[in-house]
Amino acid sequence: MNTSLISDSVNPRLAQKISNFSWPLLALVAILSGIGVLALYSVAGGAMEPWALTQFYRLCAGFSLMLVVALIPLRFWYFCVVPIFFFAIILLALSLIYGVSVKGAQRWLEFGPLRIQPSEMVKLALVMALAAYYQNLDNKNISRLLYVMIPALIVAVPSLLVAMQPDLGTAILIVTGGSIMMFLSGIHLAYFGALLVILVISLALIFISRGTSWQMLSDYQFNRVDTFLNPSIDPFGTGYHITQSKIAIGSGGLEGRGFLQGTQSQLNFLPEKHTDFVFTTLAEEFGLIWCVILLGFYAAIIFYCTMSALRSNNRFGSLLALGVGSTLFLNVAANVAMISGLIPVVGVPLPLISYGGSSLMVIMFGFGLVQCVNVHSRKG
Amino acid sequence: MYTWLPEDKFGRHQLNRRALVLGIAQGTIFSVIIGRLRYLQVTESEKLAGLADLNRINLRVIIPERGLIYDRNGTLLAENQKLFRIILVQEETNDPNLTIDQLGQILPLTPKQKLAALEKIHDSRQDVPVVIVEEASWEQIARVSANAPALPGVRAEVGERRHYPMGSNAVHVIGYVGKVSSEDLVTPKVRDPLLQVPDFRVGRSGIEKSLDHVLRGRAGNQRIEVNAYGRVMRELGSIGAQHGTNQQLTIDxxxxxxxxxxxxxxxxxxxxxxxxxxDVISLASTPAFDPNPFVSGITQVEFDQIRNDQGKPMFNRSIQGxxxxxxxxxxxxxxxxxxxxxxxxxxxxxxxxxxxxxxxxxxxxxxxxxxxxxxxxxxxxxxxxxxxxxxxxxxxxxxxxxxxxxxxxxxxxxxxxxxxxxxxxxxxxxxxxxxxxxxxxxxxxxxxxxxxxxxxxxxxxxxxxxxxxxxxVQPRLVLSENxxxxxxxxxxxxxxxxxxxxxxxxxxxxxxxxxxxxxxxxxxxxxxxxxxxxxxxxxxxxxxxxxxxxxxxxxxxxxxxxxxxxxxxxxxxxxxxxxxxxxxxxxxxxxxxxxxxxxxxxxxxxxxxxxxxxxxxxxxxxxxxxxxxxxLNLPLSPKITPQENRPTVSLKA
Missing domain, CATH: 3.40.710.10 (DD-peptidase/beta-lactamase superfamily)
Structure with missing residues (x-):
């Protein structure tokens, strides 16, 4: 057995690489992307402008990115983790200083015509960082306090930065994503028990702080929680989103109102209908049947990500594939739970379908990494 | 330090176990979400679809034209004049104060008018449009239209106003119309949606009051689909308004x-x-008053002047004295x-x-x-x-x-x-x-x-x-209806x-x-x-x-x-x-x-x-x-031929 740095890694020839591709995964991503373009065509009132066409071009770019990422040796990405992670953190910090404010939160960074959302990039960067960290950690050290504190810090830095935007929803998603990675790596379950206790205490503190001088959340965040608990408090204010979204989903019924027939979206009663609330349009026009099918596609993607993880012969690849899958899961679950009124409104786009370049490129990069894991795994 | 770990050392079994746990958790959460969608789209579907219709379908009252009143020779005693008014639909503006402010600069409005408008807005319900300018000029209409994007909820509307060409001379016969009072809303047996229309006028005295039920006509309605901004997308159906009947009086x-x-x-x-x-040919009572200011809303000063007049001009002596x-x-x-x-x-x-x-x-x-x-x-x-x-x-x-x-x-x-x-x-x-x-x-x-x-x-x-x-002999006042x-x-x-x-x-x-x-x-x-x-x-x-x-x-x-x-x-x-x-x-x-x-x-x-x-x-x-x-400034005519059997003029229906 060769002990050189690269010898353990499989680096097959190009033809071999392509045949190693997870074709079902590729197909599923393509199908969901197509549905996304269709949805954007519908919310524009049956027009390619202004969203569907742009999204299509972005998808072309995204697929190219995915293929390129997939064909590059996995070890290359392993060694790129540190610069990528710090790059994402720096962008996030910059967005806090120079960011463009949207609805009270600084989430966007503008480079000329390009607007990027560093909080989306950081989700994947964190997955890569943690996967690399555990690849590099000896098994016997995994549950030792010091080696738990290091990844905890890796999770804490970006999530705190995002929380300062302030975008609590995304911060919680980042913390949850990081926790899942640490859980997968095999650290002792007692840590999760401790985390749970801390969580309960801090939640209690947050709500006690309301209205005091040391209030820990902005007023708008409290309002969101209030309107989540009772949307009828303010049906034309903050509660409007939830109320209109629920009306749209419900009026879709089992079979939907038909393509381009959704009155809620076609008549603009839906807010953010091309971005965070795009699922609502699909629910209204295609009904419960297609909602379940759509969620089935996402579940299938997550399943193939998991399969890729199981095929991988190293921890980095496994954790990476599982991390991408669970990031996808968290975004989809949070988005659909939000628009159907299960959880408070958080600014989470629906992966592959919502209009928006940052989240699309990031998730495509992620799928590229998953394919990369497949490509560089041993056969069988 | 930063190296690949040999693959046999990375604890594959534990990772597989935990991946399985994660998968089960994910599956559970997806099931909960699908359960939620099923609840919304099956259990609650009918109710929510109804709400969606409520969202998009607006019922608009079509106001009928009030019946005209003629004298026996076909001369108009009460007519409807078209006028343009500027209204504010409160639901469509986020900040009425700001909108009124902007409108005030565009029209322009005096500070007093602005205050009056804001008071009116404050006093009326959200879904009831408020009349800002009762009688707008062409120029004001043009300005409002040109600045429409800056004035959410502000619209120019064609309205009708009752006008009495004979002024005080026929007021004791014709009466006049005025604003709907709170009593009007309580007393009638049949609720008329028209009474809810802002600035709708009902008969307050004379023929206008006693024949109000036929002069008023019946409200129609229009079901329209609107988008979230209240813009009308299409009409879904309508029932036309039934105009009030024209009354020809025996009065000359x-x-x-x-x-x-x-x-x-x-x-x-x-x-x-x-x-x-x-036929009652004339029914005179003096002193009298001009009913026209009552239609547009008389000022308190003007009203007090009439009410406190020693001659009691509002008292119809011919039938009440x-x-x-x-x-x-x-x-x-x-x-x-x-x-x-x-x-x-x-x-x-x-x-x-x-x-x-x-x-x-x-x-x-x-x-x-x-x-x-x-x-x-x-x-x-x-x-x-x-x-x-x-x-x-x-x-x-x-x-x-x-x-x-x-x-x-x-x-x-x-x-x-x-x-x-x-x-x-x-x-x-x-x-x-x-x-x-x-x-x-x-x-x-x-x-x-x-x-x-x-x-x-x-x-x-x-x-x-x-x-x-x-x-x-029985007196009569109405010669023909429509x-x-x-x-x-x-x-x-x-x-x-x-x-x-x-x-x-x-x-x-x-x-x-x-x-x-x-x-x-x-x-x-x-x-x-x-x-x-x-x-x-x-x-x-x-x-x-x-x-x-x-x-x-x-x-x-x-x-x-x-x-x-x-x-x-x-x-x-x-x-x-x-x-x-x-x-x-x-x-x-x-x-x-x-x-x-x-x-x-x-x-x-x-x-x-x-x-x-x-x-x-x-x-x-x-x-x-x-x-x-x-x-009395009455013309002296040298020669007038008797016209005892002069026929009355028939009015077209």
């Missing part, structure tokens, strides 16, 4: 105008009626006695100027008395003692029955609000009101139309028409013998045309249009014995509200009566001097169809008539 606007002018500065009322048809009929009632007493056979026409009564009955002295108006008087001369010269004599013979019940037949104490049936029924006393009412039993003195007072008897000008006109025709002629039922007989009536008519004829008649100066010089009538001067105060001894205080020396009411009722032409009128001048003085000339002019105006020519007056009266007409 030029006669009405003449009557108002002729009453001049008096506090007076006068009704002119066609005896053959019952009840007065003692005085001597104009004598025909009724005479008829009651004749019909009961209690007096022969040629039986003479000696008038010494007063009569003693059960210890009380009852006076005739003529100091020194009339001497020997029969029925004919009693009417001609209006002797009171003659009627005191009749009062001793006629029982109250018989008198009341005849009075009733002539419409006294009976509410006239006209489509107008607030018509008074006057009053005729009974034994019971005397006890009830005055706490005294009915006495012979009361009977005497009643016989000459004093005491408790009260009547309106309209009632006296009806009485005169019935006397003249012997028929149960071009369809109102049905006319020939009048039945009044049930009084023609011989008795003829005796009374002859007396009325003599009162005007005989040289000793009380109204001799108010006769005409037109042989084909001679007037028969009866004067009346009803007392407002009690004259004491002491005053009689020292000499009566003349009307001019009394305070206005203690002066006598001047009355005159008459019909013409003698032989084939066509027009009847009654004129009451409140505190006007003597009937023969004040009321009779007015009544004469009104009948002549109705007969000739224009201001009567001076040739039709007796030569010695012409200077006086000319003076009056010039004073």
């Amino acid at each position: 606007s030029s006669q009405q105008q003449f009557a108002m002018a002729r009453l001049g500065d008096h506090r007076a009322s006068a009704v002119v009626m066609n005896i053959k048809t019952g 009840t007065y003692p009929p005085g001597s104009t009632f004598k025909m009724i007493t005479a008829l009651a006695a004749l019909e009961e056979g209690l007096i022969a026409p040629d039986e003479e009564v000696n008038c010494q100027g007063s009569i003693d009955i059960s210890g009380r002295n009852f006076h005739c108006w003529k100091f020194g008395g009339h001497g020997n008087i029969d029925l004919h001369s009693s009417l001609r010269e209006s002797c009171d003692v003659y009627y005191y004599n009749l009062a001793e013979r006629v029982p109250l019940e018989k008198l009341a029955a005849v009075a009733r037949r002539f419409g006294l104490g009976v509410r006239p049936e006209l489509p107008m609000a607030g018509i008074e029924k006057g009053y005729f006393p009974t034994r019971e009412s005397k006890l009830e009101i005055h706490n005294r039993p009915w006495s012979i003195g009361d009977m005497l007072n009643t016989s000459i139309g004093q005491g408790d008897v009260l009547a309106t000008a309209l009632q006296l006109t009806i009485m005169t028409a019935r006397l003249a025709s012997g028929l149960n 071009g369809k002629q109102a049905s006319f039922r020939p009048f039945s007989s009044i049930g009084i013998s023609e011989s008795s009536l003829e005796l009374v008519r002859n007396g009325m004829n003599a009162a005007v045309n005989h040289v000793t008649g009380t109204a001799f100066r108010s006769r005409t010089a037109d042989e084909s249009f001679l007037i028969a009538g009866k004067t009346g001067t009803s007392q407002v105060r009690t004259i004491s014995q002491r005053e009689r001894e020292t000499g009566l205080i003349s009307n001019e020396d009394l305070p206005l509200n203690q002066r006598d009411h001047a009355l005159f009722c008459c019909y013409a032409p003698i032989g084939n009566p066509v027009f009847a009128t009654a004129v009451i001048v409140e505190n006007g003085g003597t009937g023969s001097i004040v009321a009779a000339p007015i009544a004469r002019d009104l009948l002549m105006r109705a007969h000739y169809g224009g201001v009567p020519s001076l040739r039709m007056y007796p030569p010695e009266e012409r200077d006086e008539v000319k003076r009056i007409f010039l004073n």
